[in-house]
Amino acid sequence: MAKHGKKYVEARKLVDRDMLYDPTEALELAKKTATTKFDGTVELAVRLGVNPKHADQQVRGAVVLPAGIGKEVTVAVFAKGEKAKEAEEAGADFVGADDLVAKINGGWFGFDVAVATPDMMGTVGKLGRVLGPKGLMPNPKTGTVTMEVARAVNEIKAGKVEYRVDKNGIIHVPIGKASFEMEKLQENFNTIIDTLIKVKPAAAKGQYLRSITVASTMGPGIRINTQKAAALGKAK
Structure with missing residues (x-):
């Protein structure tokens, strides 16, 4: 069993493993x-x-978080002429x-998100083997293959995040920084839950919604009451 540091152990004492917290309480924790x-x-x-093995049960997309994610996002755009x-x-950074x-192809990956115009996908598709495993391949489902490149860049810079169900039926997505005010974290949380329901x-x-857990980087997981979360999401 992995050993945890003193700070983690102390933080873990603040969390009741058997409790399903109210969303606001969980975010505060x-x-x-x-x-x-x-x-x-x-x-x-x-x-x-959902069963991710079935194509009709895939859950994937992107959403702009109203309070952003508290991080400068580097964007690379594949485009020519006026679109460039x-x-x-x-x-756009690149x-x-x-x-x-x-x-x-030479091994450079100095960006967080890639956007491409449709006419560039024949060329960009050749990068599938290197961009795919890193989750950087432009995709129309997440709005990163588009002729509206300016809008795509603006949304990404404003706090657009992608979500995609993994093989275990779980979606992992950042909702901000630990330094965020509670109002901002709550707003982003509600937006994600509302989007997933829709x-x-x-x-x-x-x-x-089988289970919902929130945690800060290297912090303990805090379980959330799914019914209360769903109610907040719908009331957003």
Whole structure:
């Protein structure tokens, strides 16, 4: 069994493992149990009642968090001509076409999110083997394959996050920093839960929100009452 540091052990004492917390209480605890010297990220883990092996039960998309995520996001855009100019004017950090593809093929990955215009996907597709495993491949489902490159860049810079159910039916997504005011964390939390409820697959049967856990970087997991979370999400 892994050994935890003194700070984690002390933080763990503040959390009742058997309790399903009210969302607000859980977020307050996540802030209180942040154990890192740096400003840790508050992460949400939601287990859904879906079978990811079936195409009609995939849950994937992107949403702009109203309070942002408290991090400067570096954006690379694959585009040519006027679209490349639009991306640059919108604040994209790197813009290019074949030159950008060659740079990435050479081992460079100095960006957090990649955006591409549809006409560039034939070229960008060649990077699938290197971008795919890193979760950096542009995808129309998350709005990163689009002709509206300026809008895409603006949304990403404003706090757009991607969500995707893993093989265990769990979605992991950041909702801000431990230093965030409670109001901002709550707003982002409600937005994520509301979004997941809205994209519930028609084929999903039984309880949809199976479990919800929140934790700060290297902090203990705090379980949340799913019914209270769903009510807050719908009331957003």
